[in-house]
Amino acid sequence: MAPQTSSAAAVEPPLNDKDGSSRPASGLRKSRPPSWRSKLLHRLDVKGAPYAFVVPFFVIFAAFSFYPLLYTAWISLHHVELATMDLMEWIAFDNYVNLVKDERFWNALTNTITIGVLSTVPQLLMALGLAHLLNYRLRGSTFFRVAALTPYATSVGAAALVFTMLFERDFGMINWTLSLVGIDHVDWESNKWAAQTAISTIVIWRWTGYNALLYLAAMQAIPRDRYEAAAIDGASRWQQFLKVTVPGIRPTIVFTIVLSTIGATQLFGEPLIFGQGPNGITGGADNQYQTLGLLLYEEGWKNYQMGRAATVAWAMFLLLVLVFIVQRLLSRWRSARSS
Amino acid sequence: MTTDTLQAPPVTEHAPSRRRGLRLPTKMKAGRQHHAGPVAYVLLGIATLVSLFPLYWTLVAASSDNTRITQTPPPFLPGPNLLDNLGKAWQDAALGKAMANSLIVAGAIATATVLFATLAGFAFAKLRFKGRNILLMLVIGTMMVPPQLSVVPLFMMMTDLGWGQKLPAVIFPTLVSAVGVFFMRQYLSDALPDELVEAGRVDGAHSLRIFWSIVLPVARPAMAVLFMITFVHAWNDFFWPFIVLDMTNPTVPVALTQLSAGYVRDQSLIMAGALLGTLPLLAMFVVFGRQIVGGIMQGAVKG
Numbered sequence: 001m002a003p004q005t006s007s008a009a010a011v012e013p014p015l016n017d018k019d020g021s022s023r024p025a026s027g028l029r030k031s032r033p034p035s036w037r038s039k040l041l042h043r044l045d046v047k048g049a050p051y052a053f054v055v056p057f058f059v060i061f062a063a064f065s066f067y068p069l070l071y072t073a074w075i076s077l078h079h080v081e082l083a084t085m086d087l088m089e090w091i092a093f094d095n096y097v098n099l100v101k102d103e104r105f106w107n108a109l110t111n112t113i114t115i116g117v118l119s120t121v122p123q124l125l126m127a128l129g130l131a132h133l134l135n136y137r138l139r140g141s142t143f144f145r146v147a148a149l150t151p152y153a154t155s156v157g158a159a160a161l162v163f164t165m166l167f168e169r170d171f172g173m174i175n176w177t178l179s180l181v182g183i184d185h186v187d188w189e190s191n192k193w194a195a196q197t198a199i200s201t202i203v204i205w206r207w208t209g210y211n212a213l214l215y216l217a218a219m220q221a222i223p224r225d226r227y228e229a230a231a232i233d234g235a236s237r238w239q240q241f242l243k244v245t246v247p248g249i250r251p252t253i254v255f256t257i258v259l260s261t262i263g264a265t266q267l268f269g270e271p272l273i274f275g276q277g278p279n280g281i282t283g284g285a286d287n288q289y290q291t292l293g294l295l296l297y298e299e300g301w302k303n304y305q306m307g308r309a310a311t312v313a314w315a316m317f318l319l320l321v322l323v324f325i326v327q328r329l330l331s332r333w334r335s336a337r338s339s
Numbered sequence: 340m341t342t343d344t345l346q347a348p349p350v351t352e353h354a355p356s357r358r359r360g361l362r363l364p365t366k367m368k369a370g371r372q373h374h375a376g377p378v379a380y381v382l383l384g385i386a387t388l389v390s391l392f393p394l395y396w397t398l399v400a401a402s403s404d405n406t407r408i409t410q411t412p413p414p415f416l417p418g419p420n421l422l423d424n425l426g427k428a429w430q431d432a433a434l435g436k437a438m439a440n441s442l443i444v445a446g447a448i449a450t451a452t453v454l455f456a457t458l459a460g461f462a463f464a465k466l467r468f469k470g471r472n473i474l475l476m477l478v479i480g481t482m483m484v485p486p487q488l489s490v491v492p493l494f495m496m497m498t499d500l501g502w503g504q505k506l507p508a509v510i511f512p513t514l515v516s517a518v519g520v521f522f523m524r525q526y527l528s529d530a531l532p533d534e535l536v537e538a539g540r541v542d543g544a545h546s547l548r549i550f551w552s553i554v555l556p557v558a559r560p561a562m563a564v565l566f567m568i569t570f571v572h573a574w575n576d577f578f579w580p581f582i583v584l585d586m587t588n589p590t591v592p593v594a595l596t597q598l599s600a601g602y603v604r605d606q607s608l609i610m611a612g613a614l615l616g617t618l619p620l621l622a623m624f625v626v627f628g629r630q631i632v633g634g635i636m637q638g639a640v641k642g
Contacts, residue, residue, distance in 0.1 A: 038543075049546030053462035054474060056455045057515045061481050064512035068489030068496070075491055085495050133383050136375035146628035147387040149635070150394065153620040155575035157595030158613035162393045165400065165606060171409040173396065209390060210635065217636035237373075258483075266487045269577040273596060293487060293578070300491060301582065310491040317488050324483070 069317070075310040082304035095311040105312070107287050108295040109319070111196065115271075115291060116264030119200035124256060127208045131215035132241065145216075148209030156269035159206055164274050167198045192288035195274070199289055202270045207263070211256050218249035254331070261323055265316055268293035292316050394617070400610035401425070408606050424611035428598070432612045433586070437594035438619070444509050444580075444590055445573035451514040452569045453562050460523025461554045465536050466546075475524075481517045490582055497583055508583045509590065513573060519565055526561035526637065527554065564634030567627055571620055591616040 076095055078088040099105050134144060151159065166173045167188040175185055188198045222245065230240045246253070271289050272280040281298050283290025290298075292312060300309030375383075400408050402421035407414055429435060462468070463475050493512060494503075502508040531554060539549040555562075577592045584593050598612045624631065 042543075042545075045545045046540075047468070050462040050466040050468035050471070053458040053466070053546075053550070057459045057478065057517075057520055058474075060455070060511075060515045061517075064493065064514075065481065065484055065486065065489055068492040069484060071492035072488055075495075085498065129382075130386055133375070133379050133386070136373050136379050138375050138379075138383070142629050142632070144383050144387060145632045146624060147390050149628070149632055150621070150624060151390055153571055153575075153624045154394065154617050155592045155595070155620075156577045157575075157592035158397070158617045159393070161595060161598065161609055161613045162397050162400075165408075165610065166393065166396065171411060171413065173413050176411060176413055205389070205393065213632060213635050220636075262483070262485050266485050266578070268487070269581075269592070272581075296487065296490075297582070300494075306491055306495070313488045313491060316485075320483070320485070 072310045072313050072317075075307055076314050078307045080306040080310075082300065082306055085306060088307075091307070095307050099308070099311050099315060104287060104290070104295060105315070108283070108290050108292045109315075111283065111287075111289055112265060112267065112291045112293075112319075115196050115200055115203075115267060115289065116261070118196055119203035119267075120257070120260040120264055122200075123204045123208050124211060124253070124260065126204070127211035127256070128215055128246075128253075130208065130212035131219055132245070134212065134216050135219045145213065148212055150209070151206045152210045154206065156206075157273060159202055160270050160273035163198065163202045163205070164276065167201075167274075189275070189279075190284065190286075190288070192284075192286075195284060195289045199267075199270050199274055202274070203263075203267070207260070211260070214252055214256055215249055218252035219245060222248035254327075257327070258324075261327075262320065265320055265323075266293050267291045268297070272297075292319075394621070397610050397614050397617070400607055401428075401614045403607050405606055420607065421611075424605075424607050425615060427605075428608045428611035428615060431608060432594045432598050433589070434591070434594055434612060434615055437589045437591045437616075440506060440588065441574050441591040442619075444506055445570045447510045448513050448573040449566045449569040451510075452516045452519045453566050455515050456519030456523045456565060457554070457558050457562055458550065459520045460525075461527055461531075461550060461558070463520070463524040464527040465531060465533065465554075478517045478520050486512070487578060490579060493579070494582060503583065504585050504588050506588070509576075509580050512579065513576065516569060519569060522565055522634075522637075523558065523561060527558060530561070531557045561634070561637075564630055564637070567623065567631050568634055570623075571631075574620060 075088070077090065077092055079091050079094075080088050130148060134141065134148070138144060154162075167175075169175060169185060169187050169189065172188070174188075178184075178186065186194050188194045226244050226248070227240055230244050235243060268291065271283050271291055271294055274280065274289070275282070275284055279285060281294060281302055283294045292315070296309050296312040296316070299305050299312055398421075399414055399417050401424050403414055403418035404420055404424075407418050459478070463471065463478075489512075497503055497508040500508075535553055535557075536549060539553050544552070574590075575592060576590075580590045580593050581596065584590060586594070586597055589597070595612055595616050598609045
């Protein structure tokens with residue numbers, strides 16, 4: 001409290017100065033005696049305040065994200081059960097050995113990857129197309145933009161419930177539509193690829209508009225003369241899109257790929273609700289759409305093995321790191337090739 | 340859907356384009372200047388339909404009963420049972436409590452996120468200090484750490500603290516957002532003139548006072564947008580609340596799983612619950628959709 005009041009006192013004289021600007025010199029002289037103190041406080045304030053401003057972010061992140069992340073690694077080296085979490089028995093890498101031997105892990109890993117690809121690739125391509133359309137001069141552009149974003153306002157819970165019903169085998173809207181073109185009764189839940197497609201559809205529906213808006217923002221920042229130059233060179237609109245638009249928004253594309261990849265490794269709510277109840281946690285009767293997120297939950301909160309759950313989490317983290325290394329290498333390889 | 344939203348924006352957007360259109364031959368126009376042709380409108384119409392249809396169908400199903408939903412072909416118009424179903428779903432899924440919980444959780448998270456993000460965003464945008472760039476990189480780096488990785492120890496922590504099944508367990512881990520810090524930094528770099536901060540310094544104001552009386556007024560529009568976006572995210576957050584809360588004290592998405600898990604047999608009730616759980620956010624989108632869209636686009640452009 002004390003420094004605050006004294007600094008407030010130090011604030012007073014200069015402010016008065018401004019009012020009585022007729023004699024600024026004497027005002028300056030008057031405020032000089034306490035100035036070593038106010039100077040010190042001022043320096044302290046200028047040096048220290050920025051840190052004080054950013055520190056809440058880092059403290060909370062460290063306490064609730066970074067520390068738990070490291071602690072996850074520690075737990076993964078122990079045998080811990082949900083009911084007796086204080087008893088941690090050191091077992092070194094046993095959890096990892098078991099995980100690698102566990103077929104369910106490889107199944108969940110492949111499912112996470114296939115659903116990730118099935119949901120991310122069409123999603124981003126469609127977002128690109130949608131952004132291109134929204135980039136035209138439009139009547140009612142705000143309406144189209146808000147409409148495209150509306151699925152993003154729908155929670156995983158609600159979206160998954162609705163789509164579960166749309167994908168219902170016997171009376172679902174989607175099977176009814178398919179039956180009109182002669183495709184009969186697809187079993188969207190128990191057929192592996194059908195289920196993964198259906199789950200991907202939920203993800204695509206929720207996130208395409210959001211990504212489209214990110215692309216749209218980047219597209220609008222592309223200088224117009226680049227298009228004009230391309231047009232003068234005789235580039236068609238499609239060529240302009242490929243040669244001007246896409247390179248122009250490349251950083252944003254990379255950004256969305258990163259975000260969607262992180263989202264895909266964590267996929268949880270959609271398959272859980274799609275499976276309706278107990279079937280959800282195991283990702284279907286034959287684990288046909290169990291993701292790593294579901295496996296983590298199953299190990300920890302259904303089988304009560306917290307150590308093994310932590311191992312799955314750490315495996316997910318390694319998977320992410322691996323994906324980013326590959327992505328880095330690819331982009332470096334690309335730029336090396338193009339130069 | 341309403342003609343209002345369809346007609347309001349073109350008044351401002353269309354006028355300048357027409358002038359430019361007169362000067363340039365159509366083939367020379369580039370980029371954003373292209374007027375949308377009929378094909379573009381048709382495609383956009385389809386995209387809009389796909390975006391909105393599941394929500395519309397939620398309404399149709401929520402206003403029907405089981406026999407009506409399961410008939411072939413499926414119904415395309417709302418039925419007569421909407422209010423009935425809404426009332427029953429409200430009871431069965433304990434949605435009243437869930438709504439109140441979600442309101443508290445999302446409100447607290449959004450408020451804290453906005454406050455901390457504005458503080459840090461201001462520091463990163465306008466203040467000079469050692470390690471600024473490294474710290475900013477760290478902030479961006481934190482975006483790469485998905486929350487799922489820390490749920491196991493977090494669950495242990497919350498149990499130790501006695502917060503299991505309680506709202507603070509959901510609120511505290513999500514109090515800050517790297518995206519939010521980044522967003523506010525972007526906004527304040529552009530919107531807050533350096534001279535204004537300098538002037539405050541010359542007047543002898545200390546940093547907190549500069550923040551309070553100079554930064555906050557400038558930042559207010561961005562803060563409002565960040566609040567809404569964070570609110571949407573916090574309201575819809577699922578994984579962690581699902582783990583740490585139970586059905587006696589759920590948030591809305593957690594309560595909705597109860598509907599799907601077979602406690603409620605009636606499909607139309609499930610849809611009524613989904614509709615109720617989504618309604619608050621939809622209402623927000625109808626009123627503030629334009630601002631939210633603007634905010635997301637603003638946050639996307641990197642500088």
